[in-house]
Amino acid sequence: MSFVVEAEGLVKDFGGVRALDGLSFQVKRGEVYGLIGPNGAGKTTALRIIATLLQPTAGSVKVLGRDVVDEAAEVRRRISYLPEEAGAYKNLSGYEYLEFMAKFIAEDEEGVRAAVDAAAEISGLGERLRDKLKTYSKGMKRRVLVARVLMTKPQLGVLDEPTGGLDVLHSMHVRGILQRYVAEHGVTVLLSSHNMLEVEYLCDRVALINRGTIVAEGSPRELMEDMQASNLEEVFARVVGCG
């Protein structure tokens, strides 16, 4: 089976602090894979390494068979990354921002237009996309950013807390577009989240991380069965030692 992401023995040290400690996992093509864990578990660090922003101290990651360190440029061509608390250029309009981003991915003007149209549909913000991003609420901005990740149909979408800090309605919208887009276009998604409901709803498989290493992995249903828990929150609490 070909994997979209293959992480093997990932270690990342920041000075004397070990953020990742031998993290290994694989993400299959077309699946939504979730990394969950307490604050400081290493989720964001793992996603940043996969997104070519950080380099591992030891271990390796391959995205679609390409090493994130040695072939970073090739990896960047195939992924689209949404950082936690990502912002957007506040003095650009929604359309200008999407167009700016699409230009780096799309091959021609037609491709840029198609991507921006797709993003406009995904975000569902209509005419508000003509306004400057600084006038947007946090939820609206996040919808534009998620639309930016998906508009070019990347082979891998890497989303760090896609609904972090959003209200119920905006969270539901983002979850809805993620689920629909993945189903329609076969995009592989690797995400991190603190929202167990969201993970249960969106993810085909989940890895529970604690102190930089995976402590449990499987589909939400498998994990709940294994832990004899009624939901993922109980699984989480038991695995990280709080339950």
Next chain:
Amino acid sequence: MVKGLLFIVVKEVKELVRDPKILLGMIIVPLIMFPLMGFAVQTSMETAEVSIGRISMAVIDLDNGPFAEGLMNFLKALNITLVEVDDLNFTEAVNYAQQADLTGLLVIPSGFSANLTGGVKADLDIYTVFRGKGIGEATSSSAVTTLLKTFEGSLVSQTIGEKIPEEDPTIVLDPIHMAERSIFQGKSVDVPADALFGLMMSQSVGMPVGMMMLLIFAMQMAATSIASEKEEKTLETLLTLPLNRFTILIGKMTGSIIVAVVGAVSYLIGFGYYMGAFTGSIPVESGVDLAAIGLAPTPVSYFLLGTSLFVSMLSALALAISVSVFAEDVRGAQALVGPLSTLLIFPMIFMMFTDLNALPFPLRIVLYAIPFTHPMLTSKLTFTGDYLTAIIGIVYVSIFTLTVLYIASRLFGTEKILTAKLTLQKLRIGKNK
């Protein structure tokens, strides 16, 4: 790469120019503030000029002789309003001058005409009412004195004409004609040395100030450009785009240069209007043809100056970017870049007021080591035709620029751009322990 670079540059310019802080502070305010200041100065000066035309004096004529009459007719002919108050005593005349809002009081003592006729020094008392109304008042006062001096001059000419009829009074008073010329680069130039010095000063002041403004603007732009990416949390997304990191760096630098040039041009236009308020009313006497005396820059010197300025700007931007990588937000970046402006102000001051070769050797070395000294130096050298020194300076600044650019690209190309702040925090924690 070129397409990607263009996208980044366009985005940078849009972001920077639409930032109200930059648009107002660096582009619009200089275009409005300086002309407004100039307008205020010009209006004040015009008002002062008008007030000279409205000089009015109370006069106590205790002489009633022909020279007193001649003096008053002379002043009246120059549109000075004279109010004769012979029937008032001095105190009453002073009160009158004050209440009637006159410029002052002229007292022609008894015996004024007799003294002048008899070859004895004659007294004339002038009182100016001091109201603290500013420059106009002082100008009116000095105008009265100047007019009286002119009257005195005509009296002297008249006396010479009467006593030595065979002599021309103007030659007696001013017997030597001095033709002031300068020797410049071994050639005699038909321009007084002080006029030449004035021209050189305007070059050596204007150029360094202009360059300093441009470079400071550029550094601030570059620092803002990087720090705002961090502050607005857009940097991570930008760095994961399929785009060479060096292209991002160059794109940011180019965008910063464009906005800095716009900012510096508006600053210089505004400043030009402001300075015009001072110099506009001063007649230009010299009419010196710089090209004719070999002081005008040649195409070669323009090229050298442009090259020197360009490489210096690149080094300033690379420095600003390297430093701002360590900042968390725009304010932090500007605080870090602020001290770098010392590297611009320091040589500028020396360039404005002295010749580098006249400075002590260690200070000269320090100044030559600062890359921003060289474009300012080049602006002087190109006038004197010392191209070799200018070229050596360009080579030095280019090497410096490449070194800093390499450091900036290393910082930009690795995770340092994201983790540099973490390292600093760690160091701070380490120190606190």
